[in-house]
Amino acid sequence: MEKEIRKLYWSKKLYWERYFQPQTIDEALTILEEFRGQAHIIAGGTDLLPQLRKKELELKALVDITCIGGLDEIKLEDGLIKIGALVTHNQIAQSSLIREKALTLSEGASQVGSPQIRNLGTVVGNIVSGQPGADTAIPLLSLNAMVKVLSKGGERMIPLTEFFIDTGRTAINRNQEIVTEISFPPLKEEEASAYLRLARRKALALPILATSVVISANLKKRVFNYARITLGPVAPIPFRAKEAEKVLVSAPIKEEVIKEASQRAVQESNPRSSLLRGSEEYRKTMVGVFVERGIRKAIERLEAKNG
């Protein structure tokens, strides 16, 4: 009960003791190690501060990485789009590179929270929080993104498909590791994408469900080559609807095929009934509707691109 009340009435005081603003990643890693789990990285802080206020997390120190240079860029390098750890949702939403080469991510980022939240919150932070309805995680999964992680031991790359473990839990050790970048290949000529989201309001509402669709198709022959479809928050983590994707491999672009794929996506989703997000039945039905719309929208965009 006390915990419930705390959730309703924020404590006015925040309880960290030290606030570090390191200039390099190495320095930040050293501080993280010194505090052995009692310190936390902060970038935008839009997830972290409410958690601290609700005392879901209690920390001795915050390590602010916003003074570290070179992490605030979106760039195209070695055939990959690379997003630094400090790139905000609004930077993504305003980037012409992302709009042209990864529209689904642009659409996801422009629907996070509110303009205020998008000015502060980062895409990498959205991933690291590990929430199933993260508006940038869902598109990034469909873009085959890779996560770059640095620690004292060196660098490792984790495919985003292996990054999410459970709600709020990811494959990184937050006491020793920092995500510095997320990267993915730009969409190809024969690919197009779409992000669709259902929420109670247009701003400051977490999605009831969201889907990102990337399709590759040969429009002359009217066949799909392949598709990548992701869903959230209809399971503990955002995920690829692999069975739905299989239906589309080399399949003709036809209504029955699209319907079949969306029904597979319904079977793959496992939403809970929630007062906030609706009943299980409703959400499952809407997964079908949204995947169908997403595939159609991606086809329309591919046609527009080639027409």
Place this chain on the structure above:
Amino acid sequence: MAKEKIQIEVNGESVTLEVEPNEVLVDVLRRDLKLTGTKVGCREGECGACSVILNGKVVPSCLIPVMKADGGKVTTIEGLREDGGLHPLQKAFVEKGAVQCGFCTPGMILSAKNLLDENPEPSIEEIKVAISGVLCRCTGYQKIIQAIQSASKIIRGEEG
């Protein structure tokens, strides 16, 4: 807790402050600088009442550890005053009846200012997106949208 010394440019004036490192910007603005135009609503970034402009971007000041603002530039509603009078946005809000209880007004006006600074001639849709981060429970938003449209014309010199 050991206090830290920080320097912030608030509404054009540089101020040096001693703060506890676990405070957020909105509390320092209200308590230490007596800038109570910035309101405290939800303290979790949902209501927008505490919005200020930090380094050119409108942000919820309840989510900004004050240490983050060190060396930065902050504009609060008090900083909009022009030549001793009200800013065109403030005037338009008064004239169009866009202020009722007034609690959301500072956040609304600063959101609108941030919009007009980047986009002097916004569409209604763009205005709606720009103010979507601030909750208003009185006006139904219509008068606020009209006030922003009116101010945008005045700032562009079409009316006056």
